[in-house]
Amino acid sequence: xxxxxxxxxxxxxxxxxxxxxxxxxxxxxxxxxxxxxxxxxxxxxxxxxxxxxxxxxxxxxxxxxxxxxxxxxxxxxxxxxxxxxxxxxxxxxxxxxxxxxxxxxxxxxxxxxxxxxxxxxxxxxxxxxxxxxxxxxxxxxxxxxxxxxxxxxxxxxxxxxxxxxxxxxxxxxxxxxxxxxxxxxxxxxxxxxxxxxxxxxxxxxxxxxxxxxxxxxxxxxxxxxxxxxxxxxxxxxxxxxxxxxxxxxxxxxxxxxxxxxx
Amino acid sequence: xxxxxxxxxxxxxxxxxxxxxxxxxxxxxxxxxxxxxxxxxxxxxxxxxxxxxxxxxxxxxxxxxxxxxxxxxxxxxxxxxxxxxxxxxxxxxxxxxxxxxxxxxxxxxxxxxxxxxxxxxxxxxxxxxxxxxxxxxxxxxxxxxxxxxxxxxxxxxxxxxxxxxxxxxxxxxxxxxxxxxxxxxxxxxxxxxxxxxxxxxxxxxxxxxxxxxxxxxxxxxxxxxxxxxxxxxxxxxxxxxxxxxxxxxxxxxxxxxxxxxx
Amino acid sequence: xxxxxxxxxxxxxxxxxxxxxxxxxxxxxxxxxxxxxxxxxxxxxxxxxxxxxxxxxxxxxxxxxxxxxxxxxxxxxxxxxxxxxxxxxxxxxxxxxxxxxxxxxxxxxxxxxxxxxxxxxxxxxxxxxxxxxxxxxxxxxxxxxxxxxxxxxxxxxxxxxxxxxxxxxxxxxxxxxxxxxxxxxxxxxxxxxxxxxxxxxxxxxxxxxxxxxxxxxxxxxxxxxxxxxxxxxxxxxxxxxxxxxxxxxxxxxxxxxxxxxx
Numbered sequence: 100x101x102x103x104x105x106x107x108x109x110x111x112x113x114x115x116x117x118x119x120x121x122x123x124x125x126x127x128x129x130x131x132x133x134x135x136x137x138x139x140x141x142x143x144x145x146x147x148x149x150x151x152x153x154x155x156x157x158x159x160x161x162x163x164x165x166x167x168x169x170x171x172x173x174x175x176x177x178x179x180x181x182x183x184x185x186x187x188x189x190x191x192x193x194x195x196x197x198x199x200x201x202x203x204x205x206x207x208x209x210x211x212x213x214x215x216x217x218x219x220x221x222x223x224x225x226x227x228x229x230x231x232x233x234x235x236x237x238x239x240x241x242x243x244x245x246x247x248x249x250x251x252x253x254x255x256x257x258x259x260x261x262x263x264x265x266x267x268x269x270x271x272x273x274x275x276x277x278x279x280x281x282x283x284x285x286x287x288x289x290x291x292x293x294x295x296x297x298x299x300x301x302x303x304x305x306x307x308x309x310x311x312x313x314x315x316x317x318x319x320x321x322x323x324x325x326x327x328x329x330x331x332x333x334x335x336x337x338x339x340x341x342x343x344x345x346x347x348x349x350x351x352x353x354x355x356x357x358x359x360x361x
Numbered sequence: 362x363x364x365x366x367x368x369x370x371x372x373x374x375x376x377x378x379x380x381x382x383x384x385x386x387x388x389x390x391x392x393x394x395x396x397x398x399x400x401x402x403x404x405x406x407x408x409x410x411x412x413x414x415x416x417x418x419x420x421x422x423x424x425x426x427x428x429x430x431x432x433x434x435x436x437x438x439x440x441x442x443x444x445x446x447x448x449x450x451x452x453x454x455x456x457x458x459x460x461x462x463x464x465x466x467x468x469x470x471x472x473x474x475x476x477x478x479x480x481x482x483x484x485x486x487x488x489x490x491x492x493x494x495x496x497x498x499x500x501x502x503x504x505x506x507x508x509x510x511x512x513x514x515x516x517x518x519x520x521x522x523x524x525x526x527x528x529x530x531x532x533x534x535x536x537x538x539x540x541x542x543x544x545x546x547x548x549x550x551x552x553x554x555x556x557x558x559x560x561x562x563x564x565x566x567x568x569x570x571x572x573x574x575x576x577x578x579x580x581x582x583x584x585x586x587x588x589x590x591x592x593x594x595x596x597x598x599x600x601x602x603x604x605x606x607x608x609x610x611x612x613x614x615x616x617x618x619x620x621x622x623x
Numbered sequence: 624x625x626x627x628x629x630x631x632x633x634x635x636x637x638x639x640x641x642x643x644x645x646x647x648x649x650x651x652x653x654x655x656x657x658x659x660x661x662x663x664x665x666x667x668x669x670x671x672x673x674x675x676x677x678x679x680x681x682x683x684x685x686x687x688x689x690x691x692x693x694x695x696x697x698x699x700x701x702x703x704x705x706x707x708x709x710x711x712x713x714x715x716x717x718x719x720x721x722x723x724x725x726x727x728x729x730x731x732x733x734x735x736x737x738x739x740x741x742x743x744x745x746x747x748x749x750x751x752x753x754x755x756x757x758x759x760x761x762x763x764x765x766x767x768x769x770x771x772x773x774x775x776x777x778x779x780x781x782x783x784x785x786x787x788x789x790x791x792x793x794x795x796x797x798x799x800x801x802x803x804x805x806x807x808x809x810x811x812x813x814x815x816x817x818x819x820x821x822x823x824x825x826x827x828x829x830x831x832x833x834x835x836x837x838x839x840x841x842x843x844x845x846x847x848x849x850x851x852x853x854x855x856x857x858x859x860x861x862x863x864x865x866x867x868x869x870x871x872x873x874x875x876x877x878x879x880x881x882x883x884x885x
Contacts, residue, residue, distance in 0.1 A: 103655040103656060104655075105648070105651050105655055107644065107648070109641075112546060113546035114376070114399075114401060114402070114403055114638070115401055115403035115404075115545075115546055116401065116415070116545045116546045117371075117400045117401055117415050117416075117418050117419035118545075118546075119399075120369065120398055120399055120400035120401065120419055121400075121418075121419050121422045123398045123399075124367070124369070124398060124419065124422040124423035124424070124427070125422055127367050127396060127398065127423065127424050127427075128422075128423065128424040131365040131366075131367055131396045131424060132365060132396070134651060134655045134656070136644055136647045136648060136651065137638075137643075137644055137647075138641045138644035138645075139638060139639055139640065139641055139644065140638070141638055141639035142639075144546075144547055145603060153640070153641050154641075156641050156645075157641035157644055157645050157648065160645045160648040160649055160652075160756065161648035161651065161652065162648070162651050162652040162655060165648070165651075173579070173580065173602075173603055174580050175578060175579060175580070176577060176578025176579065176580060176581075176590075177578050177580035177581070226591075226592070226593040227577045227578040227590060227591070228578065228579060228590060228592055228593045228598070228600075229592075229593030232422065232593060233593075283639075283640045283642075284636060284637035284639050284640045284642075284668075285668055315700060315751045316698075316699060316700025316701050316751040316752065317697070317699060317700065317752060318697065318698050318699070318700060318701035319700075319701070328700075328751060328752055329750075329751070330750070330752055330753075331750040331752045331753030331756060331757075336752070338752075340697075341669060341697060374808060375808035376638070376661075376663060376664070376665055377663055377665035377666075377807075377808055378663065378677070378807045378808045379633075379662045379663055379677050379678075379680050379681035380807075380808075381661075382631065382660055382661055382662035382663065382681055383662075383680075383681050383684045385660045385661075386629070386631070386660060386681070386684040386685035386686070386689070387684055389629050389658060389660065389685065389686050389689075390684075390685065390686040393627040393628075393629055393658045393686065394627060394658070406808075406809055407865060435841070435842065435864075435865055436842050437840060437841060437842070438839060438840025438841065438842060438843075438852075439840050439842035439843070488853075488854070488855040489839045489840040489841075489852060489853070490840065490841060490852055490854055490855045490860070490862075491854075491855030494684065494855060495855075
């Protein structure tokens with residue numbers, strides 16, 4: 100049996116409108132046996148930074164060869180290019196607007212094409228407002244069905260891809276600092292400081308003028324109290340046992356974080 | 362290999378309760394290999410007009426033969442009939458309450474049955490409050506598995522199906538008008554005015570006492586400004602580049618829209 | 624063809640973060656043909672009682688052998704055990720924190736293991752904060768793929784499983800009382816009073832100092848009025864025709880309910 104290739108979807112379309120279902124209908128029209136997995140459809144509207152973070156956090160947990168279709172696309176219908184990127188681990192499909200920056204900080208590009216072969220689109224005259232349906236979903240499905248990257252578009256220079264300016268954590272001798280890169284559903288504050296920088300046995304962090312002790316699990320703090328842990332993505336994260344760190348500390352996106360090694 | 366038939370689901374059940382998962386469990390109990398695709402479960406509670414619009418917008422993007430199970434059903438357990446409708450493009454399954462009006466304005470009925478063959482229900486004594494689980498999901502799964510329409514119910518007159526009174530756009534010589542039929546997740550205002558009525562090179566619209574220029578893509582307006590485009594469903598749509606037209610124009614459902622041809 | 628075994632997922636992760644998609648990616652990495660069905664991901668954060676209710680309501684509608692992976696896990700990374708439970712109807716996988724109490728009030732345990740065989744985990748060094756990804760999802764996928772319960776862990780005493788203190792309805796001669804166990808998306812109030820206790824032809828209920836007549840369907844009350852019905856799970860439920868009983872009666876979780884037999 101041929102191993103099925105997974106298509107993942109990441110958008111800012113929400114789930115109240117039929118847009119996500121329509122993309123899945125288009126994929127099913129190409130091959131209804133392709134497994135389609137939602138990464139998220141609740142990216143804040145047109146927030147390319149949030150989409151980049153979400154995709155970077157998720158893509159490596161999918162099987163090799165997976166095709167990640169990401170559509171957060173404020174420039175839809177304008178001159179921005181449409182891309183498919185081949186990595187060692189799989190494929191990325193979406194607009195050339197910086198969306199793939201997070202992934203591309205971690206993974207090397209094998210090849211990139213601009214999507215200009217209309218025979219793999221749903222229609223040769225795509226809507227000016229919904230390339231997810233007319234270009235990205237069908238191209239993703241064709242890639243998952245085994246069509247080669249070179250057939251779906253014309254190769255372009257990887258260095259021409261648009262990249263966002265995403266701040267990285269800073270390690271300068273024993274000084275470690277960074278910022279909050281994401282606030283999740285639980286109110287956990289996820290930073291850009293890699294956990295493997297915290298090799299000392301004991302450390303704490305300062306965020307929003309508050310000192311917080313390091314631990315190994317959320318439950319290492321008393322109920323209602325904050326704790327700093329190495330989160331599941333391998334980065335320093337501030338959480339509250341049974342509560343929301345974002346609320347308790349009144350902290351959010353891009354706020355600075357300082358590590359104190361003991 | 363037999364081509365798999367897709368079942369789609371459209372409800373007002375939301376995703377916080379287990380109701381949608383239960384319907385999928387019932388379908389999996391009949392055949393776990395049936396692909397099930399969510400169109401939306403966030404239809405406003407018991408809003409048949411919104412459900413009709415959503416289904417009309419989505420159904421044509423699914424592969425031929427797809428079975429669309431729609432359950433927005435304020436009359437569940439009362440005398441309203443339960444239906445399965447065969448179209449050229451696939452099947453509709455749900456209550457006879459007007460839910461299918463949008464689809465039936467576009468597509469011709471081949472046959473309709475009232476669901477009275479209890480051997481295709483989950484139980485011969487269905488709950489008075491959850492026909493999605495006990496009647497509509499299992500009937501949809503059986504249709505997708507190849508059971509014929511005539512076996513699952515008794516044929517009835519297509520003209521007896523309940524239809525909603527849905528206003529259409531009006532074209533009277535060079536005067537084109539209509540109303541807002543849907544406000545989506547982005548705050549885009551989708552009208553009932555077909556895009557192919559706008560054949561002149563240049564046009565604008567007036568909505569909520571505001572004149573808005575026509576364009577081809579959301580990005581054709583300056584950031585934060587409104588633009589009128591032919592949306593992805595083929596109807597006139599008012600959007601804001603990087604924002605919400607519903608908020609900016611304080612506009613919503615059923616508000617009149619006038620086209621100005623130049 | 625081998626009958627496919629379904630994996631269901633129940634969490635409090637929400638759908639805005641990639642956590643649920645990541646769990647599905649891990650399952651697809653083990654076998655992308657396993658059907659995965661969401662029961663709900665909108666359990667209120669860390670609310671084990673709500674999770675227990677939701678799973679109890681849903682699990683019996685899935686095909687025999689289904690594997691239910693439930694992750695509402697405030698103690699993740701601490702000493703609480705990780706379990707897999709075999710029932711006649713299928714399997715339960717998740718933390719030993721009371722999450723399975725509702726199911727275990729209805730169904731007999733055939734065997735239980737503590738998940739200590741790391742060869743069925745995603746990694747031998749799991750994150751201290753995301754056992755859904757590293758332990759529960761992969762173990763669920765292996766069970767669905769046919770790995771036996773005894774291989775994935777060490778058998779433990781079923782009586783050692785943590786159970787929540789969940790109030791049951793009370794029948795004392797002709798006096799029947801209970802409480803509201805769940806408020807659903809529609810504002811329906813679902814009680815812990817079994818419908819089969821209401822064998823008299825005529826009955827009403829009192830909740831929040833309001834008397835409400837019994838009926839068979841939501842539509843048996845006038846629009847905007849409350850009605851008491853036997854809900855789809857087989858328990859007494861108070862609803863409002865075209866509205867929310869929770870709002871109209873200002874009623875919620877654990878509020879007492881008294882039945883009046885006539």
